[in-house]
Amino acid sequence: MSTRPACDKHTNLQMIDCWIETPVGIIPGYICVVPGCLRKHDGKGYIPRHRQSLEESDAYKNRLQTAREAIMKAIGHR
Numbered sequence: 066m067s068t069r070p071a072c073d074k075h076t077n078l079q080m081i082d083c084w085i086e087t088p089v090g091i092i093p094g095y096i097c098v099v100p101g102c103l104r105k106h107d108g109k110g111y112i113p114r115h116r117q118s119l120e121e122s123d124a125y126k127n128r129l130q131t132a133r134e135a136i137m138k139a140i141g142h143r
Contacts, residue, residue: 070106072097080106
């Protein structure tokens with residue numbers, strides 16, 4: 066059984082298995098467990114980050130929208 070790589074930014078955490086979308090297709094790999102880290106590893110080395118910034122990612126937009134809705138809901142209940 067092979068061990069999963071550790072994130073180079075969060076060295077005390079092992080990455081988890083996932084499927085990674087690359088320009089050549091979808092491949093098996095690993096992703097950091099820290100939300101927003103976005104570090105990916107293909108088993109041979111780290112995959113360079115996409116040009117898309119964190120603020121442009123769908124996951125970030127979804128989190129912002131969820132937080133915004135929760136705040137507005139809390140304000141509305143006063």
